[in-house]
Amino acid sequence: MNELFRIDQWVYMIWTAAGLTLLLLVTGAWAIAASAGGGGRFANLVEALVDFARENIVDAFLGEHGKQWFGFLTALFFFVLFANLLGKLPGPVYGLVGNRMEQNPHFLLETPTGNINVTSALAVMVFVIAQGLGLVKMGPAAYFKKRFLLPAPKWVQIPTIPIMFLVLLAEPFSLAVRLFANMTAGHKVIVTFMVADLVGGVWLITQAPVWAKPVSILPFALTVALMGFELLIAFIQAFIFALLSALYLSESLEEHH
Amino acid sequence: MPEAQAVQQLISTAALAKLGAGIAIGTAALGGGAGIGIVFGKAIESAARQPEALPLVQRLMFIGFALVEAQVLYALLIAFILLAAK
Numbered sequence: 001m002n003e004l005f006r007i008d009q010w011v012y013m014i015w016t017a018a019g020l021t022l023l024l025l026v027t028g029a030w031a032i033a034a035s036a037g038g039g040g041r042f043a044n045l046v047e048a049l050v051d052f053a054r055e056n057i058v059d060a061f062l063g064e065h066g067k068q069w070f071g072f073l074t075a076l077f078f079f080v081l082f083a084n085l086l087g088k089l090p091g092p093v094y095g096l097v098g099n100r101m102e103q104n105p106h107f108l109l110e111t112p113t114g115n116i117n118v119t120s121a122l123a124v125m126v127f128v129i130a131q132g133l134g135l136v137k138m139g140p141a142a143y144f145k146k147r148f149l150l151p152a153p154k155w156v157q158i159p160t161i162p163i164m165f166l167v168l169l170a171e172p173f174s175l176a177v178r179l180f181a182n183m184t185a186g187h188k189v190i191v192t193f194m195v196a197d198l199v200g201g202v203w204l205i206t207q208a209p210v211w212a213k214p215v216s217i218l219p220f221a222l223t224v225a226l227m228g229f230e231l232l233i234a235f236i237q238a239f240i241f242a243l244l245s246a247l248y249l250s251e252s253l254e255e256h257h
Numbered sequence: 258m259p260e261a262q263a264v265q266q267l268i269s270t271a272a273l274a275k276l277g278a279g280i281a282i283g284t285a286a287l288g289g290g291a292g293i294g295i296v297f298g299k300a301i302e303s304a305a306r307q308p309e310a311l312p313l314v315q316r317l318m319f320i321g322f323a324l325v326e327a328q329v330l331y332a333l334l335i336a337f338i339l340l341a342a343k
Contacts, residue, residue: 056316174327181330184337240323 013112017083021075024082025050053077057242061250069249077242080113080122080179084234087111087187088227107194114183116176123176126245131168134252171248175241182237186230193219193226274342281339285332292325 028046035043053074058066091109112118135143148164149157195202201223204216300318304311 174331177331177334178323178327181334182326185330185333236319236323240320243320 009110010112010115010118013086013110014083014118017079017086017112020082020086021078025075025078049078050074053242056239057246060243061246062253065250065253069246073242073246073249076122076126076245077238080241081235081238083112083118084179084183084238085231087114087183088230088234108187108190111183111187113179114187116180119176119180120172122179122241123172126175126248127172130245130248130252133249137252171244175244179237179241182233186226186233190223190226190230193223271343274339278336278339281332282329282336285329289325289329292328293322296321296325 024046028043028050031040031043032047034040054066054070057073057077058070062069087109088111089109090107113122134147138146147168148161150160150164152160192199194200197203199219201216201219204212204219296318300314300321304314
């Protein structure tokens with residue numbers, strides 16, 4: 001039991017991401033209210049981000065229910081964004097090597113969303129909310145008809161029920177794996193270009209030949225470029241996660257088939 | 258029932274798994290590269306035809322890029338799982 005519920009680095013990172021979200025949004029709201037729609041750079045920044053979230057995520061999919069779900073979806077977007085961005089900061093990484101906590105020389109903090117458990121938890125939460133809402137609002141019969149039955153003759157509908165069930169299951173699975181794989185792949189590529197055996201900058205610097213030290217600037221320059229790309233990917237993936245959550249929610253909330 | 262004979266393996270399971278990982282990500286990158294090229298090409302084309310539509314096209318372009326990239330990363334996930342095989 002101790003192994004499962006150990007509070008290790010990922011839990012601290014999730015708390016940090018959630019705390020940053022809370023801090024940014026609450027301070028931003030206070031700043032916007034205090035300046036009465038006027039100025040202030042911080043108020044404008046938070047307002048721009050929240051407007052971006054509102055326009056592209058909430059208004060695009062949820063028409064009249066937008067007011068109810070705006071808070072949840074914006075908080076989800078900001079949480080995933082901060083969790084993605086926390087993995088791009090430099091820092092010591094304490095990870096498990098064998099059974100002992102040891103310092104992994106990765107030079108980057110661990111991304112909280114680079115853990116399949118974290119992204120699965122988020123995806124399952126969105127899935128349960130969307131499907132539970134659909135079941136409660138439409139009733140089990142209408143929900144089953146909408147999700148599992150194709151608009152086709154009966155002899156096509158019955159065999160495709162398992163297929164529709166798989167389609168339903170693919171929604172949270174793809175949500176979780178997309179975010180996890182994006183974050184982990186970027187992290188691993190950067191780590192590869194830092195410490196790996198043949199192409200890593202840190203490894204190249206420790207080599208004997210005289211040309212090894214100047215050549216080692218190449219992996220470092222590539223790491224800088226990759227970091228920029230990873231920042232873009234962090235934003236895009238947070239946006240996509242929130243957008244698809246809004247899409248799945250809107251499928252359960254719409255009244256007519 | 259015939260006796261089970263000792264199977265002599267020329268290539269170990271771990272080596273085959275690593276080979277499979279390479280094939281997985283290599284093949285996935287083909288489709289992913291084509292898909293991303295199509296998405297961005299269409300976006301550039303439509304933005305050149307009608308520059309006023311650029312904000313809308315740009316938003317849809319990012320959505321399309323992320324969804325195509327996700328497919329490649331599903332295969333990368335399988336490659337990671339295969340790399341960890343013994």
